[in-house]
Amino acid sequence: MSEQGALGPRYARQRRLPELGDAGQERLATSRVLVIGAGGLGAPLLSYLAAAGVGSLTVVDPDLVDLTNLHRQVLFTPADVGRAKAEVAAERLTLQNPEVEVRAVVDAVTPVTALDLLSGHDLVLDGSDNFPTRYLASDACEILRLPLVWGSILAFSGQVAVFRADTGGPTYRDLHPVPPRPGEVPSCAEAGVLGMLCGVIGSTMALEAVKVLAGMGDPLQGRVALYDALRSRWHELPLARDPSRAPVTALEDLRVTCALPGPSGPAGSAAAPEVLPVELPALLAAGVRVIDLRESSEITERGAVAGAEHVPLAELLALTGEARAALEGAVLLCAGGTRSGSAQRVLAEHGVGVRSLRGGAEALRAFRAR
CATH class of the missing domain: 3.40.50.720 (NAD(P)-binding Rossmann-like Domain)
Structure with missing residues (x-):
């Protein structure tokens, strides 16, 4: 930004403040x-x-x-x-x-x-x-x-x-x-x-x-x-x-040392494929591995997803070798989709491709209640 722009009429009202003034506006501009x-x-x-x-x-x-x-x-x-x-x-x-x-x-x-x-x-x-x-x-x-x-x-x-x-x-x-x-x-x-x-x-x-x-x-x-x-x-x-x-x-x-969910990246992209709640029953029926990442207390409070395997997030991210490779093609779910998307990103960095349930267990519950 040019000095003329920094001291132009666009910023006149805030430059009038003595605590900011022209000097402060110039600092912002640079x-x-x-x-x-x-x-x-x-x-x-x-x-x-x-x-x-x-x-x-x-x-x-x-x-x-x-x-x-x-x-x-x-x-x-x-x-x-x-x-x-x-x-x-x-x-x-x-x-x-x-x-x-x-x-x-x-x-x-x-x-x-x-x-x-x-x-x-x-x-x-x-x-x-x-x-x-x-x-x-x-x-x-x-x-x-x-x-x-x-x-x-x-x-x-x-x-x-x-x-x-x-x-x-x-x-x-x-x-x-x-x-x-x-x-x-x-x-x-x-x-x-x-x-x-x-x-x-x-x-x-x-x-x-x-x-x-x-x-x-x-x-x-x-x-x-x-x-x-x-x-x-x-x-x-x-x-x-x-x-x-x-x-x-x-x-x-x-994400790894404490098994915490981090940024999931672009949802639903080719690199981060998602599964819609309407698609999950057919996938379960076809024998696709579905993994619930929620904590035991969450499942007790909100209910389990029938047919899903329970592996808390921390345990899943701690998997190595053949156990981690065996996750390939699985569908991950959590409460709202944040943790499953983050786990998907971490696994992708290790060459393991999984899918994430969009909206998680709450979206699935809403779909089933229709």
Whole structure:
């Protein structure tokens, strides 16, 4: 973005703020920002960062637009269903503000790619929806000494924080020292999420990013903001770096080490084939191996899928050799499709092709209830 553009009439109202001013606007115009996730949180925060005049935005997301996204992911329309979120987001942001350079990366952040992807940026925003990516983003930012704005949402609750390992502050590992066990924390696909909550948390993340980039105000460092949408209340949780925690010096793949679901990639693509609930009975009748990845407590509470073999996610990802190879051609299912899609991606990296039940056991239950 040119200096003339940075100080042009488009940004006049925010430049008038003495805390920002022309100097702050110029800092925004020369900033390079990477955003992980173009979904519920990414859509509003990307829109506001582009509107504010952040000079360069890199959008990283492996997923395709799905009809279930549209109630909260406001960058997309029904015509975008089936297209890559990162590419659609880049198109919309360029239309919104042609002065901003936008780059789309249709891929997941992995331990192999993270450092290269994040390098060269001034700040990272993590709007991902899975624990492996959250730990990975935090660890990569700690290694690269980059500030990280993090946010999360579930049902009616949201959280926002700014992690500054570059200044000795706490990180995501200080907030969550121990990764949750598989099935311990439901995904938005399983527990649901209110669309407007994404706007509140995503906009707050954009605000924190602009404060860090422009050097104004008091960013959410050393504290976590908690939002209760049902009661319209904000609370704060103080957060300090654990002095006994060793600095992060290498990246790990939590999908494997902790058997946690990570990014599933484009749903229903040739590389990640899905099975529809209507197709499952015929596959079972034909003798296709169907594996239920849910925890025993979930099956007790919600009921088993007749004919399916029960292998919890952690056990399935721990399989090696012939046992892993024997999974070839199986159909995986979980509660809402997130864990089965993630397991599908991990197995594909080991050369084992499986299919995932779209919408999981809940979609199957809804189909059978028709």
